[in-house]
Amino acid sequence: RKEVEQDPGPFNVPEGATVAFNCTYSNSASQSFFWYRQDCRKEPKLLMSVYSSGNEDGRFTAQLNRASQYISLLIRDSKLSDSATYLCAVGLYNFNKFYFGSGTKLNVKP
Amino acid sequence: DTEVTQTPKHLVMGMTNKKSLKCEQHMGHRAMYWYKQKAKKPPELMFVYSYEKLSINESVPSRFSPECPNSSLLNLHLHALQPEDSALYLCASSRSEGTGNQPQHFGDGTRLSIL
Secondary structure: OOOEEEOOOOEEEEOOOOEEEEEEEOOOOOOEEEEEEEOOOOOOEEEEEOOOOOEEEOOEEEEEEOOOOEEEEEEOOOOHHHOEEEEEEEEOOOOOOEEEOOOEEEEEEO | OOOEEEEOOEEEEOOOOEEEEEEEEOOOOOEEEEEEEOOOOOOEEEEEEEOOEEEEOOOOOOOEEEEEEEOOEEEEEEEOOOHHHOEEEEEEEEOOOOOOOOOOEEOOOEEEEEO
16 A cells, blocks of 8 residues: 555646645654645645644645545645646655655646 | 755766766755655655764665765765666755654756666
């Protein structure tokens, strides 16, 4: 079983739409959670950390559900520039165990 | 602009060559990482260097060897690589390791091709 799993998509949405991604993790001892954005042939860029109480940054909202072992990312009012692959990442206390999901591809269309 | 600098951006080498990838971070971070990413796959952690201690992913072959000259530099030495080692090699750093809430910041990556 993979440590971190994501729906690969693609999610094709019109501009202005709201879209949500989930990411499940298998190790209940996981302690840190992040969302990254990766454009084609570029490095991952940190989008936001995910905190236990949930957190929001502009149009982006991240949630953590420890009981069900998943994190989510909600994007409101999608822009064309949001088109990218969104990777979730999960870390354990010992950071030589840090896992990325395979990513969810988002295409925002005019 | 990224504050983690990787050189070279692209590297083509034969299977008998020896080369090094360089990574420098300018943020005063205490932990640095090397990842390998194949196309359409997630980054896979290879090495962590934190507080002068190296942690190795046991699945990484010995033809990859990291070197940490100081706390802001983490090099990756390559020797006798195989075609399947062709990938994007990403360096990252974080403020510290093990605190559970420190994100990693990535360099642009080195795109490596093995002939």
